[in-house]
Amino acid sequence: MKKILLLVSTIVMCAFAADAKLNVVATLPDFGALAREIGDDKINLTVLAKPTEDPHFVDARPSFVVSLRNADVLIDGGAELELGWLPPLLQNARNPKIETGKPGRVQASEGIRLMNVPANVTRAAGDVHALGNPHFTVDPIIAKAVAQHIAQAFSALDPANAAFYQANYKKFEETINAKLQQWGIAMLPFHGQHVAAYHDSWPYFAHRFGVAIDIFLEPKPGIPPSPSHLTEVIAQMKAQHIKAIIIEPFHDRRIAEKVASATGATVVQFSEFPGGLPGTDTYVKLIDILVSRLAAALK
Numbered sequence: 001m002k003k004i005l006l007l008v009s010t011i012v013m014c015a016f017a018a019d020a021k022l023n024v025v026a027t028l029p030d031f032g033a034l035a036r037e038i039g040d041d042k043i044n045l046t047v048l049a050k051p052t053e054d055p056h057f058v059d060a061r062p063s064f065v066v067s068l069r070n071a072d073v074l075i076d077g078g079a080e081l082e083l084g085w086l087p088p089l090l091q092n093a094r095n096p097k098i099e100t101g102k103p104g105r106v107q108a109s110e111g112i113r114l115m116n117v118p119a120n121v122t123r124a125a126g127d128v129h130a131l132g133n134p135h136f137t138v139d140p141i142i143a144k145a146v147a148q149h150i151a152q153a154f155s156a157l158d159p160a161n162a163a164f165y166q167a168n169y170k171k172f173e174e175t176i177n178a179k180l181q182q183w184g185i186a187m188l189p190f191h192g193q194h195v196a197a198y199h200d201s202w203p204y205f206a207h208r209f210g211v212a213i214d215i216f217l218e219p220k221p222g223i224p225p226s227p228s229h230l231t232e233v234i235a236q237m238k239a240q241h242i243k244a245i246i247i248e249p250f251h252d253r254r255i256a257e258k259v260a261s262a263t264g265a266t267v268v269q270f271s272e273f274p275g276g277l278p279g280t281d282t283y284v285k286l287i288d289i290l291v292s293r294l295a296a297a298l299k
Helices: 002-019 029-042 062-069 087-095 140-157 160-190 203-210 227-240 251-262 283-298
Strands: 022-026 043-047 073-076 105-107 193-196 212-216 246-247 266-269
Touching: 022 029, 029 043, 029 073, 029 160, 029 283, 043 203, 062 087, 073 140, 105 140, 105 193, 140 246, 160 203, 160 266, 160 283, 193 227, 193 251, 193 266, 203 212, 203 283, 212 227, 246 251, 266 283
Parallel strands: 022 043, 022 073, 073 105, 193 212, 193 246, 246 266
Antiparallel strands: none
């Protein structure tokens, strides 16, 4: 009888283990969207930051600590974008599974060549990231690399579903490859055009799609626009006939509208995060919207 009970107990435990889902925490919505592409219904996903929230200054809540404490996987940028709020949460969570270097820690920037690495980092330079610009997932080719990294991590931690994760990555890769041609054709007429932005979030997007996003309403990253700087920006935009100003949901649109009124440019609402704009609940839908909005403004 004892042997039968032990056998039944073992079978039940194995069945539970087979059905158990990975508890995945993503710091930001772009990483969360890629995790969902790969993990689908095999994971329980928690995304800490809201898609309309400035990722530099996320409002950390006690529930974040609980989520991190229970996580099997943590996906973060690894490029200091979350430096101001993530380390204290991890310290309080005390979860060895998601420490740096452990199988449960996926740092999205690993293996990626970051742009705009500063030669010197001082307070005078504003909110500059020492490792390079951390807003890299808006380049679809980089997003593929991050998705592949996530698939490898999930497969290692949950080998019973490895084929599922790898198949989902392959599907995502094929979708991006097909879309790249479509996006490239849409942006081709505007190759080399200059675009203004509120914050320097877009070098990877600009590089991928052949535009120059190199005039900023912020005088330095993270420093609010001053009247004297905006006067300079307006002069530059007029001289270069710039047609578009990119802003994100957490930026002051009124400032952008004043500059647009003075230059004849169009304010274009962008987001680097799926869910940050209507109709962008997936990564592919986000890039679709970004490309179509910018192309429309540049015509």
